[in-house]
Amino acid sequence: MPAAVAVSSVPDALGRFGRFGGRYVPETLSAALDQLEREYAKAQADPAFHAELDALLSAFVGRPTPLLFAKRLTEYAGGAQIYFKREDLSHTGAHKINNTLGQGLLAIRMGKRRIIAETGAGQHGVATATACARFGLECVVYMGAEDVRRQAPNVRNMRFMGAEVRPVESGSRTLRDAINEAMRDWMGSVETTHYIIGSVVGPHPFPRIVRDFQSVIGRETVEQCRRQLGRLPDTVVACVGGGSNAAGMFYPFVDHPEVRLVGVEAGGRSGKPGDHAASLSYGSPGILHGSLSYVLQDHDGQTADVHSVSAGLDYPGVGPEHAYWHDTGRVEYTSVTDGEALDAFDLVAQREGVLPALETSHALAWAANEAAKRPPSEILVVCLSGRGDKDAAEIARLRGLAADGSGVAR
Amino acid sequence: MTALTQNATPIAKLEAAFAAARTAGRKALAPFVTAGDPDLATTVAVLEAVDRAGATLCELGVPYSDPIADGPVIQASYTRALGAGITLDGVLSIAKQASAKVTMPILAMVSYSIIFRRGIDRFVADAKAAGLAGFVVPDLPLEESDELDAACRAAGLALVRLVTPTTPPERAEAIARKSTGFLYCVSVAGVTGARTDLPPGLLDRIAWLRTKTDVPIVVGFGISSPEQVRAVAAVADGVIVGSALVRLVAESAPEGQPAMLAKVERFVTDLAAAT
Ligand SMILES: Cc1ncc(COP(=O)(O)O)c(C=O)c1O
Numbered sequence: 001m002p003a004a005v006a007v008s009s010v011p012d013a014l015g016r017f018g019r020f021g022g023r024y025v026p027e028t029l030s031a032a033l034d035q036l037e038r039e040y041a042k043a044q045a046d047p048a049f050h051a052e053l054d055a056l057l058s059a060f061v062g063r064p065t066p067l068l069f070a071k072r073l074t075e076y077a078g079g080a081q082i083y084f085k086r087e088d089l090s091h092t093g094a095h096k097i098n099n100t101l102g103q104g105l106l107a108i109r110m111g112k113r114r115i116i117a118e119t120g121a122g123q124h125g126v127a128t129a130t131a132c133a134r135f136g137l138e139c140v141v142y143m144g145a146e147d148v149r150r151q152a153p154n155v156r157n158m159r160f161m162g163a164e165v166r167p168v169e170s171g172s173r174t175l176r177d178a179i180n181e182a183m184r185d186w187m188g189s190v191e192t193t194h195y196i197i198g199s200v201v202g203p204h205p206f207p208r209i210v211r212d213f214q215s216v217i218g219r220e221t222v223e224q225c226r227r228q229l230g231r232l233p234d235t236v237v238a239c240v241g242g243g244s245n246a247a248g249m250f251y252p253f254v255d256h257p258e259v260r261l262v263g264v265e266a267g268g269r270s271g272k273p274g275d276h277a278a279s280l281s282y283g284s285p286g287i288l289h290g291s292l293s294y295v296l297q298d299h300d301g302q303t304a305d306v307h308s309v310s311a312g313l314d315y316p317g318v319g320p321e322h323a324y325w326h327d328t329g330r331v332e333y334t335s336v337t338d339g340e341a342l343d344a345f346d347l348v349a350q351r352e353g354v355l356p357a358l359e360t361s362h363a364l365a366w367a368a369n370e371a372a373k374r375p376p377s378e379i380l381v382v383c384l385s386g387r388g389d390k391d392a393a394e395i396a397r398l399r400g401l402a403a404d405g406s407g408v409a410r
Numbered sequence: 411m412t413a414l415t416q417n418a419t420p421i422a423k424l425e426a427a428f429a430a431a432r433t434a435g436r437k438a439l440a441p442f443v444t445a446g447d448p449d450l451a452t453t454v455a456v457l458e459a460v461d462r463a464g465a466t467l468c469e470l471g472v473p474y475s476d477p478i479a480d481g482p483v484i485q486a487s488y489t490r491a492l493g494a495g496i497t498l499d500g501v502l503s504i505a506k507q508a509s510a511k512v513t514m515p516i517l518a519m520v521s522y523s524i525i526f527r528r529g530i531d532r533f534v535a536d537a538k539a540a541g542l543a544g545f546v547v548p549d550l551p552l553e554e555s556d557e558l559d560a561a562c563r564a565a566g567l568a569l570v571r572l573v574t575p576t577t578p579p580e581r582a583e584a585i586a587r588k589s590t591g592f593l594y595c596v597s598v599a600g601v602t603g604a605r606t607d608l609p610p611g612l613l614d615r616i617a618w619l620r621t622k623t624d625v626p627i628v629v630g631f632g633i634s635s636p637e638q639v640r641a642v643a644a645v646a647d648g649v650i651v652g653s654a655l656v657r658l659v660a661e662s663a664p665e666g667q668p669a670m671l672a673k674v675e676r677f678v679t680d681l682a683a684a685t
Contacts, residue, residue, distance in 0.1 A: 014553060024522050024549050026479040028574040028599050030581070170485065176476065183478040188600030190576060287523040288476065290549075300498040301527025302475040 015204020094386030122154025124198030199242025203290030214248025419566030438648030481603030509541030544568025
């Protein structure tokens with residue numbers, strides 16, 4: 001069993017977060033993962049790499065993203081003060097770009113000019129297409145056919161930026177199948193292609209690299225809380241699909257045990273197998289997509305079918321560092337249903353003038369509910385991981401509304 | 411095949427199978443069969459046909475939901491088998507039935523996800539009880555394999571390692587040293603699936619590996635025809651044919667079992683003749 005206390009000095013040389021993580025991949029990919037690990041170590045020690053990435057994060061992404069007091073949502077909840085860390089204001093509308101720019105620069109350093117990626121909600125696909133357009137790299141994005149349908153605006157935007165989008169028809173036609181296809185592409189293209197994985201999942205060193213690139217979210221939040229509020233927050237909450245926005249937000253807080261960290265998974269329609277995508281809430285240790293973590297699986301280790309209204313959370317696994325935080329108790333994990341997330345979307349749209357992504361709406365639902373139970377002296381920060389433009393048409397469809405939104409309840 | 415005592419270890423039986431092929435002036439032929447496609451009873455019959463046709467050993471593919479090293483043909487066979495409700499216990503039960511009926515050793519091609527889920531020691535014990543000779547674990551690299559390696563050595567089962575065109579030389583040597591039963595030389599960087607041409611450099615790579623290890627070197631991925639088998643068998647100790655056979659089973663299954671088995675037997679006989 002893992003250590004009783006979570007530490008931030010993970011992973012170890014084999015990519016282990018406690019007992020989780022590692023590298024369970026075909027031998028064909030081993031050399032490329034070793035190369036990536038070496039190049040990342042070199043880049044980390046290279047001031048020029050950091051300078052280039054920081055300049056892009058500032059002028060291209062628009063960082064730092066603001067920390068906003070959600071005044072009317074706080075009034076509505078009637079308890080703790082709610083703040084939004086505005087990743088939705090990042091270029092391309094979500095946190096995903098923090099990672100794709102970093103990995104894009106690594107690909108260039110490795111001399112790889114072809115990029116592949118998987119995407120669920122399409123935000124990682126758009127962020128990858130964006131980085132590739134900016135850097136002049138070839139870009140192929142694998143996306144489950146079901147997600148191509150429900151996240152159509154992002155598919156169009158990827159194509160606008162010159163990316164090739166390949167719909168994946170196998171399996172459940174969602175994020176998990178898109179990762180399978182991207183990995184298969186990589187098996188045959190690994191010498192010339194870099195795979196920009198979109199979350200803190202996959203074989204070592206991906207979970208660590210993605211966490212590090214996303215940690216800019218948490219570092220800024222720590223600093224903004226100190227400057228704007230004079231102290232760290234009491235509670236920090238983020239939604240968890242693969243877990244990258246949450247990992248980036250939580251990581252700089254791990255060594256501040258007084259800050260409560262809460263990850264919100266997709267509770268779907270119900271807690272019945274197949275009805276949700278809450279790997280930490282309902283799953284068990286297993287191996288999926290190259291690492292040991294919590295997986296929704298059957299008796300034999302076959303990956304289970306999952307469901308979420310949100311394409312970006314519709315995944316049967318979760319990053320290994322979350323498994324470690326879960327087992328050490330450093331982070332609490334809970335889940336929110338499709339219906340609660342949709343209600344939170346309406347609430348935040350109408351009380352804050354922010355259209356949140358459906359993924360983010362899961363964190364917002366928990367936050368509004370929790371704030372009501374806490375005193376006004378407490379501070380609760382929500383990682384507002386992305387904006388909801390991509391979801392607007394699907395939400396209208398689910399609600400039986402006209403495409404122009406007429407009939408929305410106020 | 412040379413006479414073996416009942417209590418020879420599975421790995422000794424595997425070695426004997428290679429030795430018997432050598433004595434007969436042949437190289438080993440290792441067909442791949444998906445367990446449970448189209449159903450378990452048919453798989454037993456296919457294994458018997460493959461054995462009759464002169465296969466040296468056989469790989470039994472354990473269906474897995476997310477096989478990232480597999481191309482469309484094997485993926486689809488896994489999807490069909492899982493859709494028909496196959497379980498690991500079902501696979502082990504046909505391995506047991508088949509190994510009682512055939513002379514060729516049977517190895518499981520199995521994802522580490524499935525091994526891990528059952529628990530390493532229990533999985534190895536169950537596989538041994540089912541008469542399996544060992545494992546090929548396509549998603550378990552050297553760094554993660556110590557536990558399974560120890561359990562296999564203790565049980566006398568083979569843990570076949572893979573080297574690929576992207577494996578650097580020093581690493582290939584380390585892998586070859588660890589491999590038991592034989593060394594699986596993956597012909598191409600890519601997923602499984604029939605290809606028309608042998609990759610350039612393959613024959614040189616095999617010759618180089620030959621200087622690094624004493625275990626038999628068996629080549630797989632992309633090999634589908636007697637001509638390709640002949641070319642590879644000229645330098646390697648054995649050849650694996652996977653997708654081509656899986657496709658033949660799937661495509662001829664609708665013609666009824668006798669017709670399908672006849673086709674399988676003829677195809678494998680032709681392959682064996684090319685070794
Ligand atoms: C806005 C937004 N938030 C969250 C997620 C979930 O991913 P992760 O858990 O890696 O942050 C996605 C994924 O597509 C997303 O687009």
